[in-house]
Amino acid sequence: MRGRPTIFNEEQLIEKAQKVFWEKGFNATSLEDLLQAMQIGSGSFYNTFKGGKKEVFSKAVQLRRRGLSDFKKELMQSESPIDLIKDFFRSLAQTDRYTHLLGCLIVNTIIEMTFVDDTFEDEAVSVLKEMEQLYIWAIAKAQQEGKMKNQTSPEILGRYLVTFWSGFNVIRRMYPDNEVLKTQIEMQLSILN
Template sequence: MARTREFDTEAAVSRAMELFWTRGYEATSVRDLTQHLGIGQGSLYAAFGDKDGLYRAALEHYRTTLAAAALRSLEEGADVRAAIRALLTERIRIAVENDGRGCLAVNAVCERLPRDAATRRTVREMQEASREVLVEVLRTAMERGEIAARHDPDAVAAFLITFLNGLLVSSKITPDARSLEPLAELALTVLG
């Protein structure tokens, strides 16, 4: 008779996300995970297949919680400049918290690519979702005359995502929001 799972997988994924985010994939062992999650190795393997499966679940959890919340706030922002500024500064704040742990998605790219195709797909999907929302927000703002229409919204969205990725890598080197926030202001000048 098969045993029923005796732990909350969603809570386990959330806790694993925090551990991977703090330590990275390579520095987190299966033993670290089982101790941190309070589950046995057999339970981890039964629920997630292996460490890679749990890592992918953690990245997906990041995408559907923190990354999705950032996109919702962007879509709900009335003033496009203020909404993009808030998005950038909030990402900076999250990245520099906890001794500059950075952004989980950017950390995953820096640590796992090019050899991990699953991580590449997950992060690419996150970035594509962000780009699509940004394009729509920018296009609407351009049509309303809120921002200059001198650049293609697709190019501006791609620039902002590329800029943010670089900014998040820089936050690992200089985990100081006060020194990074002026860079976000400079990036906003592309909006005209």
């Protein structure tokens, strides 16, 4: 006899779980938190996610990777990818307090999982390294096209932007004020002139 048919979309469940992980982190998120957010019972949860909470967390991280993939497509099609990167950072000064307090799921994961879970740490690090490669590509392109005066190595500048991103996700929690953040963003982006 077959059980009840699945009547939910797995990606939607992952999105709901991702919000909980983003707020609380992996360790502080309980199964009850996930079930409540996903609005499913434990039987359905384990039938869908045989690896339990770890599988759901891994899929939540991969969902962020897909967001990066969409950004990559945009960059590759842009006439000025360096301006697109600047616009991305500038847009952060237009978000709400709650979003600032969340920070970045990927950065949060690296901080939480270093010395705790190598697999999760490695997954998150690989996402930031992909982002770094996009920055390097965009910076090299801008330098070659004469759109940047700064001729510092694209690798160094790409790593700088990852450092900026990681640090920004701490300072936005300290100062969830768009005017303060706007000034900080412009100062950091001046290196890309």
